[in-house]
Amino acid sequence: MLEIETLSPPRTFSNLKPWLQNHYRDLPKRLQSVAVFALHNPDVIALNTVAVISEQAGVTPSTMVRFAKSIGYQGFSDMQEVFQQSMRHVPQPYSERLSSMQGPVDLEQTVLSQFTQAATESISRLEQQADEAAIKQASLQLACARTVYIAGQGRAEPVVAYLHYTLVKLGIHATLLQGTSPTITDKARMLREDEVLVAISFSPYTANTKELVDVCLGNGVKVVAITDSTLSPIARTDDYHLEVLEEEVSGFRGLSATMCLALCLAVEAGKQRVERQEMALS
Amino acid sequence: MLEIETLSPPRTFSNLKPWLQNHYRDLPKRLQSVAVFALHNPDVIALNTVAVISEQAGVTPSTMVRFAKSIGYQGFSDMQEVFQQSMRHVPQPYSERLSSMQGPVDLEQTVLSQFTQAATESISRLEQQADEAAIKQASLQLACARTVYIAGQGRAEPVVAYLHYTLVKLGIHATLLQGTSPTITDKARMLREDEVLVAISFSPYTANTKELVDVCLGNGVKVVAITDSTLSPIARTDDYHLEVLEEEVSGFRGLSATMCLALCLAVEAGKQRVERQEMALS
DNA sequence: TTTTTTATGAAATAAATATTCCAAAAAGTA
DNA sequence: TACTTTTTGGAATATTTATTTCATAAAAAA
Known part of the structure; x- marks a missing residue:
């Protein structure tokens, strides 16, 4: 059975990118092709259903779900949220903060900021x-x-x-x-x-x-x-x-x-x- | 019952915009507020479910569906496609924007910029x-x-x-x-x-x-x-x-x-x- | 006012979508 | 080769999500 990442998965697309680059060689063949597809077509993943995406990526829906789980996401939907987040016009406060700033950040934004x-x-x-x-x-x-x-x-x-x-x-x-x-x-x-x-x-x-x-x-x-x-x-x-x-x-x-x-x-x-x-x- | 547009509805967001401008006055109160919300937050409509969107817009899911139908779409999903389409080939806002900021500045800057x-x-x-x-x-x-x-x-x-x-x-x-x-x-x-x-x-x-x-x-x-x-x-x-x-x-x-x-x-x-x-x- | 029409929201239903499971294929090992 | 482990795809299932229905409320018309 496929080893599944137990630690918390990347919560932003910019963090997911290097993760995929590092783990690429350890992935099975189909999952590798999904990784390449994901990095090249983030908007497709953000805006479509598993059926449509997996078809475009040349894999089956199951593979898509497995891909998400192998990274540590709960499922495809969980991973998709990360892709959607990167497209949102209004950046949600804390997700962007985590990627740009390192270490623990105060969750409470000041009124000024x-x-x-x-x-x-x-x-x-x-x-x-x-x-x-x-x-x-x-x-x-x-x-x-x-x-x-x-x-x-x-x-x-x-x-x-x-x-x-x-x-x-x-x-x-x-x-x-x-x-x-x-x-x-x-x-x-x-x-x-x-x-x-x-x-x-x-x-x-x-x-x-x-x-x-x-x-x-x-x-x-x-x-x-x-x-x-x-x-x-x-x-x-x-x-x-x-x-x-x-x-x-x-x-x-x-x-x-x-x-x-x-x-x-x-x-x-x-x-x-x-x-x-x-x-x-x- | 609400008159429903029978002709084919706008298939692009840029066509939908003027449509809403022209028909805004004729819409019921709730549908008007949805129209305003839609024009101000196209990305929210593109990336979320009716439940989430309608909550953000301050209306019920039914209203959301009715809004789509009143324009002539088959349902909410049909309308959502138009909003998604407008986002598809848009390059990632953040990474793209930052890299263009670092490059050489345009020689001829507009007054606005x-x-x-x-x-x-x-x-x-x-x-x-x-x-x-x-x-x-x-x-x-x-x-x-x-x-x-x-x-x-x-x-x-x-x-x-x-x-x-x-x-x-x-x-x-x-x-x-x-x-x-x-x-x-x-x-x-x-x-x-x-x-x-x-x-x-x-x-x-x-x-x-x-x-x-x-x-x-x-x-x-x-x-x-x-x-x-x-x-x-x-x-x-x-x-x-x-x-x-x-x-x-x-x-x-x-x-x-x-x-x-x-x-x-x-x-x-x-x-x-x-x-x-x-x-x-x- | 009363009547009629229109608009609205909550809940039930239908549709779609993601997820799980399992058998079969492929790859790895002795 | 034979045996074990891993990977894969398809179908069954569970879940989510959109849509419709209907009772009620609000306007508009009489």
């Missing part, structure tokens, strides 16, 4: 999936506008304040659009076609900001929306919208990535404005 | 050199205070707004201290000894905020300062001060790390307040 981790993750996502072209187009609207109006409530208010501060510093004429429901809508009606509204809103969405967007779009005023989802009621196909999603930690969402996006938008607008002015002079 | 990089560095520095104990002590002051007053101008204003928003959400009594020079100093004189001032100020420092700090310290009011340097005039040895330094990109400083710190401070204060209340009860 939880939030910095979430912030880093959010910013990284912003960089990867943000639409560079959309930012350029949106900033062009701000650069061309005679005046930029900025609106947003609740968690969006800090973003509004920062965008306003930065645009003004860059010499772009920007104004806050503040107030309660009936007043602010009236203000929105005053916007001209050569002006732009920047609407910032996050889940849970306030009907208030949506109203502004509707009024402006109805009057032919350009709208740039910053939101955390394209499902947001203020996201439309006929305006310019930017998406930024903040990772959540125990119910709290930060604003790190959002602030970064706001700064980009403002700086890009500043650059485009300078380019336009140079064009006009020549 | 410049700022995300600066933000990431700032946050990383915050995590490494922030004084965990100082955060705890400062948050304890906020937790004990009858009212927390928050002041700051210019680039600090977004931070003031965010801290205020978060503290209030956590049930901590917080008020903005706004106004121009003579008025605001008068307001500061009203603070009692069981209240706390949070002063936020960055280089170049405004004399204004310093004045507030001096007034408060003179009256025995506790002050928590957030600044970008211990050289800041509002940083003293006898108050609680937190330091956060934002990396600069061609003259612009972001607020990503600062926002992260503000959130930490608020959440930590919220935690300590709960602990205090539990102590009081026993």
Whole structure:
């Protein structure tokens, strides 16, 4: 009978890799071929059933289970979890920690490290999936506008304040659009076609900001929306919208990535404005 | 009974996204929340069972199946395939990402990547050199205070707004201290000894905020300062001060790390307040 | 309001999936 | 060679997982 590893098996894919390299020569022929397959196609193992995987690997389902057990896993499913873990977008706190840090680690993450981790993750996502072209187009609207109006409530208010501060510093004429429901809508009606509204809103969405967007779009005023989802009621196909999603930690969402996006938008607008002015002079 | 889409459903995640955007409004409440969850956490849907996913999404398994069917899929499994497909050929996030970070940096960096990089560095520095104990002590002051007053101008204003928003959400009594020079100093004189001032100020420092700090310290009011340097005039040895330094990109400083710190401070204060209340009860 | 329709969750059922078992084949040993 | 040990694949079983059903709750319509 096949010797089965009794010690606890690798709990991360990056630990499993060297394990397989070390034990490769001691494995039976079929199990060796599974090892090679596993190292080359981790995503296949993560996303399929034993039947499908074993077929692709050219072995029988039983062999697949035996392979997992020979490493020390309770069964195939147990091993599959490790492969799935390596694909998850949000790294689970302690599994990644074990591989990167050696020795006993404090299981309790500090509040600070939880939030910095979430912030880093959010910013990284912003960089990867943000639409560079959309930012350029949106900033062009701000650069061309005679005046930029900025609106947003609740968690969006800090973003509004920062965008306003930065645009003004860059010499772009920007104004806050503040107030309660009936007043602010009236203000929105005053916007001209050569002006732009920047609407910032996050889940849970306030009907208030949506109203502004509707009024402006109805009057032919350009709208740039910053939101955390394209499902947001203020996201439309006929305006310019930017998406930024903040990772959540125990119910709290930060604003790190959002602030970064706001700064980009403002700086890009500043650059485009300078380019336009140079064009006009020549 | 719920109308079920009879036409063939989207076969890729990138097609599913706009589908959900267009039909979002027509969906029942629970199905809407599933739609939001699905767009925000595609990896969770790809890698888990209905039981696990529906729990995370805050709905029942039945709802999950209904959601899939309402789009036109045969069932949950059919829909899950689409989510899995979007992950299949994606290279391993971590190993790939790290190796690309170490390589030579792109010569032409986009504005976005410049700022995300600066933000990431700032946050990383915050995590490494922030004084965990100082955060705890400062948050304890906020937790004990009858009212927390928050002041700051210019680039600090977004931070003031965010801290205020978060503290209030956590049930901590917080008020903005706004106004121009003579008025605001008068307001500061009203603070009692069981209240706390949070002063936020960055280089170049405004004399204004310093004045507030001096007034408060003179009256025995506790002050928590957030600044970008211990050289800041509002940083003293006898108050609680937190330091956060934002990396600069061609003259612009972001607020990503600062926002992260503000959130930490608020959440930590919220935690300590709960602990205090539990102590009081026993 | 009352009636009708629609939406929802819990439990029962059906389907699929992983795991175990065992006979047979292959490899190793004397 | 004959005997023992290990490995393998296929079928039976146990378990998990998705799906359907149905009673009830919530909206919408009358």
